[in-house]
Amino acid sequence: MSQLPKAPPADEITPPALYMRRRELLKNAALFAGTASAVGGGLVWLTGGSAGVADVAAPGTPGGEGARAGEGSAPPLPGAAPPPSPPGAVNGRSPFVTDEPRTDYEAIVSYNNFYELGLSKSEPAENAGRLRLRPWTVACEGELKKPEVIDIDTLVRWFPLEERVYRMRCVEAWSMVIPWLGFPLAALLRRLEPTSRARYVQFTTLLDPAQLPGQKSDVLDWPYVEGLRIDEAMHPLTFLAVGLYGKSLLGQNGAPIRLVVPWKYGFKGCKSIVSIKLTERQPRTTWSQAAPDEYGFYANVNPAVAHPRWSQATERRIGELRRRPTLPFNGYAEEVAGLYSGMDLRESF
Numbered sequence: 001m002s003q004l005p006k007a008p009p010a011d012e013i014t015p016p017a018l019y020m021r022r023r024e025l026l027k028n029a030a031l032f033a034g035t036a037s038a039v040g041g042g043l044v045w046l047t048g049g050s051a052g053v054a055d056v057a058a059p060g061t062p063g064g065e066g067a068r069a070g071e072g073s074a075p076p077l078p079g080a081a082p083p084p085s086p087p088g089a090v091n092g093r094s095p096f097v098t099d100e101p102r103t104d105y106e107a108i109v110s111y112n113n114f115y116e117l118g119l120s121k122s123e124p125a126e127n128a129g130r131l132r133l134r135p136w137t138v139a140c141e142g143e144l145k146k147p148e149v150i151d152i153d154t155l156v157r158w159f160p161l162e163e164r165v166y167r168m169r170c171v172e173a174w175s176m177v178i179p180w181l182g183f184p185l186a187a188l189l190r191r192l193e194p195t196s197r198a199r200y201v202q203f204t205t206l207l208d209p210a211q212l213p214g215q216k217s218d219v220l221d222w223p224y225v226e227g228l229r230i231d232e233a234m235h236p237l238t239f240l241a242v243g244l245y246g247k248s249l250l251g252q253n254g255a256p257i258r259l260v261v262p263w264k265y266g267f268k269g270c271k272s273i274v275s276i277k278l279t280e281r282q283p284r285t286t287w288s289q290a291a292p293d294e295y296g297f298y299a300n301v302n303p304a305v306a307h308p309r310w311s312q313a314t315e316r317r318i319g320e321l322r323r324r325p326t327l328p329f330n331g332y333a334e335e336v337a338g339l340y341s342g343m344d345l346r347e348s349f
Helices: 016-027 062-066 105-110 123-130 152-158 185-192 286-290 333-340
Strands: 137-142 148-151 162-169 174-184 200-205 225-229 239-244 258-260 273-279 314-317 323-325
Touching (some): 105 174, 152 185, 162 258, 174 185, 185 239
Parallel strands (some): 174 314
Antiparallel strands (some): 174 239, 200 225, 239 258, 314 323
């Protein structure tokens, strides 16, 4: 009879600055080993996603119940429209379609890295009810011809929502397959018209310790900041998600709006965004400032470049028992490798 895989020790998957703080939180965590559910039918397009290894709350546990806290704060989302067929599509099907089973909804909403809501994998779901999802605005600012502060419901109405089923690879060497609902970041940026000086896009999470109790700690410099080059931001795969599995995002997954960049490690996916700022200079992103030898600005998934404290060559898909090989660029090399032509991907990690 197969044995369940042991969760990696916390000191092997956690940045050194946080390990001592998280050890007690992780002590009683349970390893989620339910089988990922394959969802038949429905729209399946692209593959990729984000979240953290070892303490998923199974359905029916307090973590699973807490996952729904605050769900009623956001209005229902309209149905998803099929994404346009990209060049090279055959019979209307995207060349990026995946036949991989989707990760179970309960796992996606109860196994999360969102330090603003707690340092363990289960705490974000337990604390998500503190996050008030309405009213919510996103300040689009910086090097734009048409800067604007946009109400989240207005923003959702601007663009037809698409469902994209992306692979998500966490830097901690676990992964999921997540059906996101949202729209391409490029659609928003084109509407706002970047200036010729716009070379980067900076994303910032809400700063409010009353709603995000993890911000009362000093484990990171708050607010959380992430960034992309402008060509990465304009790439068709780069996505702003407002839902998953056809439902509005929950707080622990980055409600009401979050970034999804499927060829990069999950920590690049800034959650609960309140600012999208176009800049001339590369942003000082949170993890690359906190641990520059471990978490670089680019954070492209690269199985050939080990983390200083663990290998990135394989990953554990949540819901599966065996590890699987990690793919370069998380399986999106054909689409995105050209963005990094001439770069040393071992140095620019």
